[in-house]
Amino acid sequence: MVKYLHGYNSHEQQRLIDQAGFLAPLIYKDVDFSGCKKLIEVGSGVGAQTAVLLGLFPELEITSVDFSETQLAKAIENLREYADRVILVCQDAHELLLDQVFDSAFVCWTLEHVTDPLRVLKRMRAHLSPGAKIHITEVFNSTFYCYPDSPAMEHYYKVYNQQQIGFGGNPDVGSQLGNLLFQSGFKDIKLTHGGFHLDQSQPEQLKGFIEFWKILMKSGAPGMLEAGMISQSEIEAMENDLDRILADENAVFFYQFVQAKATV
Ligand SMILES: C[S@@+](CC[C@H](N)C(=O)[O-])C[C@H]1O[C@@H](n2cnc3c(N)ncnc32)[C@H](O)[C@@H]1O
Secondary structure: OOOOOOOOHHHHHHHHHHHHHHHHHHHOOOOOOOOEEEEEEEEOOOOOHHHHHHHOOOOOOOOOEOOOHEEEEEEEEHHHHHHEEEEEEEEHHOOOOOOOOOEEEEEEOOHHOOOHHHHHHHHHHOOEEEEEEEEEOOHHHOOOEEEOOOOHHHHHHHHHHHHHHOOOOOOOHHHHHHHHHHHHHOEEEEEEEEEEEOOOOOHHHHHHHHHHHHHHHOOOHHHHHHHHOOOOHHHHHHHHHHHHHOOOOOOOEEEEEEEEEEEO
8 A cells, every 4th residue: 555645546647747736826936946046855756746837947957856757757758848957856845865955845734744854844944055935835624624514524534644644644734834834943934824725706716726625625536545444435425515505695715824034
């Protein structure tokens, strides 16, 4: 059994690409690497964020690190047009060891999966030059709220988060970003929140984010089914709850992730 919430199948690989595109307007609003030349990205997956960064900051060369050879193989395909500006490295972020120094760093949706995020940030900081900047985006799953009451969705969400904790991750790691950056020696730490607070006054956005959420929730389903934590009918009930929210005249759909920036 793969001890990783989302698994590594081709649906998941495509989901990461779609997710990066869908959320880019939210994630990259305040991400600024202008003036930076060498960036290290940890937990780069299939290179979905790497491609966005390379497009936004044409001066950047990126070293992308992931411990999954499957994801890195897909990243080679996805980043073909940027081949001369990317180096892909297969390493566990807890043991990060490269013979290079970087002036910038990026992490997105990865600290939630690692067993020791403080160690990962310390290893990253050891590879950064004085004045280097870091941007991090992470989940804060306890912020999720929806109306009307959706017991099947709530049950599924509880199991989904338990699965992540069982794998050694932390579905609320975003809440700890300030402490983690401080304890790993970064300074000028600033936290902001992004996400959505949607209702029927924005029906198209509500529909788009509920669809996005369904796909995100289902990314955990194969592992949860395999572990016997959830049944097929509970997955369907979760989807039905999300459809009911969308149809409700008093629908509310709310979630906040956390973004942190800091310097060395
Ligand atoms: C949810 S994906 C996010 C990928 C990418 N940052 C994005 O936003 O599209 C998390 C990635 O972190 C990687 N990962 C998890 N734990 C890791 C570790 N200890 N060292 C290196 N990579 C890790 C996984 O293999 C996966 O590709």
